[in-house]
Amino acid sequence: MAAGTATGATRLVDALAAAGVPRLFTLSGNQILSVFDATLERGVALVHTRHEAAAVHMADAWGRLTERPGVALVTAGPGHLNAISALYGARMAESPVLLLSGASPRGQRGRGAFQELDQVAAARPVVKAAWSLDDPARIGHDVARALALATSGRPGPVHLSLPGDVLEAAAPDAAPADPAPETAVIGERDALAIVALLAEARRPLILTGPALGRGPRRAAVQRLVEATGVPALAIESPRGVNDPWLRGAAALLGEADLVLLLGKPLDYSLRFGQALASGCRIVALDPEPAAPAERVALALTADPAAAAARLAEVASARGWPASRWREEVESARLAEPATWEAARRSARAPLHPLRVCAALAPHVQAGAVLVADGGEFGQWVQAGLEPRERLINGLSGSIGSALPMAVAARLACPARPVLAAMGDGTFGFHAFELDTALRAGAPIVVVVGNDARWNAEHTLQRRHYGEARVVGCELLPSRYDRVAEALGGHGELVERAADLEPALARALSAGRPAVVNVLIEGLPAPTFGTVAGH
Numbered sequence: 255m256a257a258g259t260a261t262g263a264t265r266l267v268d269a270l271a272a273a274g275v276p277r278l279f280t281l282s283g284n285q286i287l288s289v290f291d292a293t294l295e296r297g298v299a300l301v302h303t304r305h306e307a308a309a310v311h312m313a314d315a316w317g318r319l320t321e322r323p324g325v326a327l328v329t330a331g332p333g334h335l336n337a338i339s340a341l342y343g344a345r346m347a348e349s350p351v352l353l354l355s356g357a358s359p360r361g362q363r364g365r366g367a368f369q370e371l372d373q374v375a376a377a378r379p380v381v382k383a384a385w386s387l388d389d390p391a392r393i394g395h396d397v398a399r400a401l402a403l404a405t406s407g408r409p410g411p412v413h414l415s416l417p418g419d420v421l422e423a424a425a426p427d428a429a430p431a432d433p434a435p436e437t438a439v440i441g442e443r444d445a446l447a448i449v450a451l452l453a454e455a456r457r458p459l460i461l462t463g464p465a466l467g468r469g470p471r472r473a474a475v476q477r478l479v480e481a482t483g484v485p486a487l488a489i490e491s492p493r494g495v496n497d498p499w500l501r502g503a504a505a506l507l508g509e510a511d512l513v514l515l516l517g518k519p520l521d522y523s524l525r526f527g528q529a530l531a532s533g534c535r536i537v538a539l540d541p542e543p544a545a546p547a548e549r550v551a552l553a554l555t556a557d558p559a560a561a562a563a564r565l566a567e568v569a570s571a572r573g574w575p576a577s578r579w580r581e582e583v584e585s586a587r588l589a590e591p592a593t594w595e596a597a598r599r600s601a602r603a604p605l606h607p608l609r610v611c612a613a614l615a616p617h618v619q620a621g622a623v624l625v626a627d628g629g630e631f632g633q634w635v636q637a638g639l640e641p642r643e644r645l646i647n648g649l650s651g652s653i654g655s656a657l658p659m660a661v662a663a664r665l666a667c668p669a670r671p672v673l674a675a676m677g678d679g680t681f682g683f684h685a686f687e688l689d690t691a692l693r694a695g696a697p698i699v700v701v702v703g704n705d706a707r708w709n710a711e712h713t714l715q716r717r718h719y720g721e722a723r724v725v726g727c728e729l730l731p732s733r734y735d736r737v738a739e740a741l742g743g744h745g746e747l748v749e750r751a752a753d754l755e756p757a758l759a760r761a762l763s764a765g766r767p768a769v770v771n772v773l774i775e776g777l778p779a780p781t782f783g784t785v786a787g788h
């Protein structure tokens with residue numbers, strides 16, 4: 255195709271550029287080379303990664319931090335399947351992501367085409383919508399629709415498959431744009447009814463899902479908290495109400511007499527409602543119609559952030575009784591066990607995970623973005639630090655996303671340091687994204703809590719089967735700092751507590767991606783007296 259002729263690929267990139275997408279997180283492949291080529295004149299950058307799942311994790315972080323869709327572009331068949339696992343994380347984090355996957359040509363369908371796969375069917379369980387972009391005349395239309403879908407209602411991932419022949423075909427842009435998807439607005443009577451219920455309750459509580467826990471949606475929830483004095487808690491950890499970040503507030507969940515669920519399903523993370531007292535009244539405000547649930551007194555379909563803002567306005571018009579309940583919940587959320595202070599200052603080797611938190615704390619308080627993965631070390635870090643902004647593995651409960659997410663976080667927030675904390679096992683998932691970080695000019699600092707095992711699973715084995723039956727969870731105390739060096743980054747090995755702060759300072763000022771490999775004690779993550787879970 256001669257340069258200058260509009261093709262499917264150029265239409266696609268034009269549509270992304272017109273929507274303000276500055277970069278694609280990608281990994282090359284036969285079926286998407288036409289898109290790579292089309293980016294050259296169009297000011298859309300390619301951040302090319304070492305694994306398709308990493309590209310999606312990056313798009314996910316971008317989506318969460320900017321509230322604009324992060325876009326991943328991968329190749330057909332196996333590339334697409336590699337990307338799928340990471341889409342699950344984006345779905346559970348309610349993160350706006352668009353996955354674009356090259357696909358075999360339309361005319362070869364069902365004939366055993368190279369890397370042929372029903373990609374739409376494969377993506378469907380983990381996305382809000384998926385379809386194949388089969389009509390070159392609809393590319394601009396479909397891209398705009400997919401981007402709007404990803405951010406509307408409950409944000410989440412959307413997938414488009416791009417047959418290679420569509421990308422290479424001459425592409426008029428004939429289809430008119432759809433109107434933006436509508437989200438239901440809360441009615442006046444419902445708003446008054448909810449505010450009345452909140453005012454009547456003695457111990458009301460707002461529980462939010464992941465999207466309501468960040469950005470402008472979180473600000474709307476905060477306005478409601480300020481207007482009513484009703485405390486809000488984000489339920490966004492794979493450990494649900496056992497989230498150590500909730501600390502003592504988890505125990506107060508069972509004391510609430512009214513719970514307002516804002517975009518938060520009564521799912522496993524709330525023990526399907528069993529985490530709440532049996533007499534607790536539940537009001538559910540969700541962007542999607544919910545199946546009727548026994549314990550829900552009032553269920554409304556409405557955009558929860560807009561509803562929270564409206565409820566705040568309605569609530570401001572009336573008086574609110576003074577109550578110590580909000581303070582009780584908020585101070586329980588922040589209260590630390592008595593032993594933590596000593597652990598933060600401990601000179602012990604291997605290091606206590608809270609000693610690592612103590613070294614990270616000043617940077618986090620000064621505005622660094624914290625990315626914390628799962629596992630026991632990840633949970634210590636999530637519980638032990640109070641950052642302004644954090645990205646966590648989230649309700650997906652999957653490990654491995656933190657390193658690629660940190661790369662995208664640094665690109666989204668170039669003026670802020672980015673600290674990514676993860677266990678040694680987790681580091682192995684996407685360690686090679688250090689190479690991507692270097693090429694993309696994203697000098698992140700990765701802090702590896704190295705206990706030479708998959709400790710989260712080791713801990714469960716000890717608890718459930720006994721010390722004598724731990725199996726299959728050992729790792730080696732490997733020199734992950736040298737992995738960073740081998741890839742052109744900066745490495746630090748920390749064996750003694752006194753060396754931690756200087757090592758971290760050197761890593762932060764290295765100007766290159768860095769790994770601080772800290773030998774830690776493999777301790778179980780803290781629990782706060784709630785029922786033991788996973």
Ligand SMILES: Cc1ncc(C[n+]2csc(CCOP(=O)(O)OP(=O)(O)O)c2C)c(N)n1
Nearest residue numbers: 629630631652653677678679680708709710
């Ligand atoms: C994709 C995925 N695979 C496996 C698991 C199960 N899993 C959860 S935590 C964990 C151990 C993590 O080990 P590490 O990163 O070393 O952290 P540690 O628990 O040792 O601090 C494993 C295997 C998971 N949650 N997600």
Ligand SMILES: [Mg+2]
Nearest residue numbers: 677678707709
């Ligand atoms: Mg470990």
